[in-house]
Amino acid sequence: MFSRKHESHGHSAAWRIAIWPTAAFAVGCAVAFAIMYALIARDIQQRSDAWLSGEAETLTDVSGNTTRDDLYQRMVEEVAELAFHEVGETVESGEQHPTSIFFLQTSPGEAPIWVGPTPKEPFITAVQRAQLVPGDPVSVQVQGWKKPFRVVYKQGGDGEGLYLGFVDVSGAHMLDRLTQRCLLVWAVTVALGFLITWLAAYRTLARVESISDTVARMGSDDLSSRLPEGPYHDEITRLSSTFNRMLDRIQSSVHQMRVLTDSVAHDLKSPVTSIRGSLEVALFDGAQGQWRERVAEAIEGLDRLAQLLNTTLDVAEADAGALQLRKERIDLSELVRRLVELYQPAMAEHRHEVVTQLQTCLVEVDTSLLHRAIANLLDNEITHLPPGCRVSIAVHPTEGEAELVLLDSGPGFPPELRDRAFERFVKGQHSTGHGLGLAFVGAAIQAHGGSAEVTEAVGGGARIVLRLPLAEVLSEKV
Numbered sequence: 277m278f279s280r281k282h283e284s285h286g287h288s289a290a291w292r293i294a295i296w297p298t299a300a301f302a303v304g305c306a307v308a309f310a311i312m313y314a315l316i317a318r319d320i321q322q323r324s325d326a327w328l329s330g331e332a333e334t335l336t337d338v339s340g341n342t343t344r345d346d347l348y349q350r351m352v353e354e355v356a357e358l359a360f361h362e363v364g365e366t367v368e369s370g371e372q373h374p375t376s377i378f379f380l381q382t383s384p385g386e387a388p389i390w391v392g393p394t395p396k397e398p399f400i401t402a403v404q405r406a407q408l409v410p411g412d413p414v415s416v417q418v419q420g421w422k423k424p425f426r427v428v429y430k431q432g433g434d435g436e437g438l439y440l441g442f443v444d445v446s447g448a449h450m451l452d453r454l455t456q457r458c459l460l461v462w463a464v465t466v467a468l469g470f471l472i473t474w475l476a477a478y479r480t481l482a483r484v485e486s487i488s489d490t491v492a493r494m495g496s497d498d499l500s501s502r503l504p505e506g507p508y509h510d511e512i513t514r515l516s517s518t519f520n521r522m523l524d525r526i527q528s529s530v531h532q533m534r535v536l537t538d539s540v541a542h543d544l545k546s547p548v549t550s551i552r553g554s555l556e557v558a559l560f561d562g563a564q565g566q567w568r569e570r571v572a573e574a575i576e577g578l579d580r581l582a583q584l585l586n587t588t589l590d591v592a593e594a595d596a597g598a599l600q601l602r603k604e605r606i607d608l609s610e611l612v613r614r615l616v617e618l619y620q621p622a623m624a625e626h627r628h629e630v631v632t633q634l635q636t637c638l639v640e641v642d643t644s645l646l647h648r649a650i651a652n653l654l655d656n657e658i659t660h661l662p663p664g665c666r667v668s669i670a671v672h673p674t675e676g677e678a679e680l681v682l683l684d685s686g687p688g689f690p691p692e693l694r695d696r697a698f699e700r701f702v703k704g705q706h707s708t709g710h711g712l713g714l715a716f717v718g719a720a721i722q723a724h725g726g727s728a729e730v731t732e733a734v735g736g737g738a739r740i741v742l743r744l745p746l747a748e749v750l751s752e753k754v
Contacts, residue, residue: 290481294473302466309458316454320447321426325413328428332440336430339381339438378425380439392441403427403439416441423448483512487519500527601642601723605747608678609634609671611643612650616669619654627663633670637678638747641724649720653682653740656714661686665737673746677726680742688738689730717742 378392378399390396398419406416408429415424425441432438490503502523503516616632623630657667661684668683699715718728726744733739 290474290478293477293481294470297473298466298470301469302462305462305465309462313451313454313458317451320444320451324426324442324444324447325428328413328426328440328442329411332428332430332438335379335440336432336438339436340432376443376445378439378441380437380441382437382439384435399425399441403429403441408439480512487512487516491519601645603640603642605638605640606643608637608639608641608646608680608744611647612669612671612680615647615650615654619651619658622658623667626658626661628657628661629666631666631668633668633672635672637671637673639678639724639744640747641744645720646724649717649742650680652714652717657682657684657686676746677743678746680744682740682742683733683737685733685735685737688732688736 378396379390380392380396380400380403381389388400390400392399402416402418402425406414406427408414408427410429410431413426413428416427417424421443423443423445425443427439427441430438430440487503490501493501502520505513505516505520613632613634616630620630657665661667666685668681670679670681670683672679672681699718714730721728721742721744724744726742728740728742731739731741
């Protein structure tokens with residue numbers, strides 16, 4: 277048991293359960309961080325583009341309003357450098373350098389004015405290849421630089437072109453630090469989420485494992501173990517509770533089966549022994565008349581044995597809900613009238629007075645099964661009542677049901693048996709039967725959707741009530 281339990285915990289499915297929500301959580305966090313990164317990067321770029329556009333406009337005005345003499349190039353270069361220093365002063369020390377900005381002015385037939393990193397040829401080549409629209413900043417990748425430059429192009433008179441480029445190194449560094457920190461937070465959050473999910477799944481599966489271990493210990497010889505239900509009213513607790521109720525029913529069924537087996541075996545022992553004795557006597561008896569008598573007794577014993585087995589099987593099938601019914605609509609009072617007439621001679625032989633009050637009640641029943649059930653009641657009256665009793669049988673409708681009431685003036689049922697009269701193998705102390713007559717009656721009535729009860733009659737005696745649904749009520753429900 278220990279090795280199996282250890283093996284099952286070693287192959288716990290907690291990690292497989294935890295990995296899927298963790299993966300979904302990781303993807304969700306990654307998407308959230310990506311959106312945040314994109315928004316911050318867009319804000320930084322918008323800030324850079326606004327500065328570029330403003331400075332390019334300023335340089336364009338200076339270029340357009342300055343006389344083209346020997347000092348022109350020097351003046352334009354000084355204005356560009358002032359703009360570079362302005363940007364350099366607004367960033368953190370060590371993170372921004374003027375070389376991250378360049379200024380280029382081209383004029384037909386004149387050497388270009390360049391202020392920026394050296395060599396300038398990669399920048400000029402990149403700018404010439406880029407499809408720039410005047411006034412709109414565009415990202416231009418320059419050979420030898422990891423980060424692209426945001427370049428704005430301004431077109432002046434006489435074919436002049438003014439280009440201002442800028443790499444926001446501080447912004448790039450900030451985005452790099454943000455990426456590193458987001459990755460760290462993402463990794464820690466995902467790991468913590470996986471751990472929490474795994475622990476929750478492991479605790480839940482531990483309860484399931486406890487259920488498995490308890491079920492594995494159960495056997496047909498020991499059904500007393502029950503599953504732990506836990507302090508929380510959750511799905512597993514309800515599962516354990518449902519399983520415990522099922523075990524209660526199984527244990528009760530197994531107990532009933534054992535009682536049934538023991539009782540049937542005990543009840544079969546006497547008729548089998550009697551039949552065997554009769555056949556042995558007939559085998560060694562030379563007189564033909566006695567031989568026939570012994571064989572007849574054996575056949576009669578076999579008939580009783582077959583009846584006992586059939587009744588036992590019918591009761592078991594009815595209790596299990598597996599009894600096959602061939603229903604037809606009949607008048608219950610007419611069925612009772614025919615049976616009373618059939619049993620009238622036997623009643624008269626025991627000096628019983630039979631009184632009937634029969635009203636028409638249409639029911640849909642298996643006639644043969646109901647015939648046997650009512651016949652069992654009348655057989656009990658003949659067998660157990662002392663001579664000279666009064667038997668009253670009434671059939672009448674009441675509240676959607678047909679009610680059959682049988683009253684007698686006999687000794688009645690002992691109080692300890694009254695509530696168990698319709699159970700199998702329940703019989704009085706001096707009874708010679710098998711305790712299946714009333715059990716069959718109760719099972720047959722219950723199979724038809726009715727009910728049966730035994731009470732004490734007013735003034736003494738037994739009162740047995742059978743109730744069946746009326747056919748009219750059944751039709752309305754359909």
